[in-house]
Amino acid sequence: MTSITTHTVKTEEDLLKAYESESRARWTYNAFAEAAEKEGRENVARLFRAASEAENVHAGCILRSFKETSRATNELWKAGMYDPKIVHQSTAENLREAINESRGLADMYRDMVKDAENDGWDLAGTCFRYAGDVDSIHENLFKKTLENLDESGSGEYCICESCGNTLDHKPSGSCEVCGASESAFRAVH
Secondary structure (H helix, E strand, C coil), X not given: CCCCCCCCCHHHHHHHXXXXXXXXXXXXXXXXXXXXXXXXXXXXXXXXXXXXXXXHHHHHHXXXXXXXXXXXXXXXXXXXXXXXXXXXXXXXXXXXXXXXXXXHHHHHHHHHHHHHHHHCCHHHHHHHHHHHHHHHXXXXXXXXXXXXXXXXXXXXXXXXXXXXXXXXXXXXXXXCCCCCCHHHEEEEC
């Protein structure tokens, strides 16, 4: 890691934006889970809760990355709530919203990884890479669930507590995103 500078670097701005995005996504997915439960779609609600927990893992990593910053982190207070206007009555609409949200986050993180590399912020770059990879996984899980919305499924999800990787099955080996052992995964109920 390079030495910390006293001026604002791009990664510092990216960390604030990423924390805000992760926090908003977490609360949005929780609201989507509640809406799915109201429709009697417990399996979809579990997917949204798993994605929410993964976003929380990402937010925690981002907060730890602030140790690399030389600037106070007071701006974090304004980050984090979801917009209730985007929570729909329909689980299908919420899944479509989640697909778009995940795609946007994955795209955002690709640029942030480059900024962190340029600024020499190793942990931030790792957090951004994990979050982007997992958001792509979420996008695929949301698409799969939308395509099979009327089919009943187990709705069993596991997340890696190291990177937030979300599986729709029990893990059978190390994490494909961060390489953590199988024991790093926990079930989300």
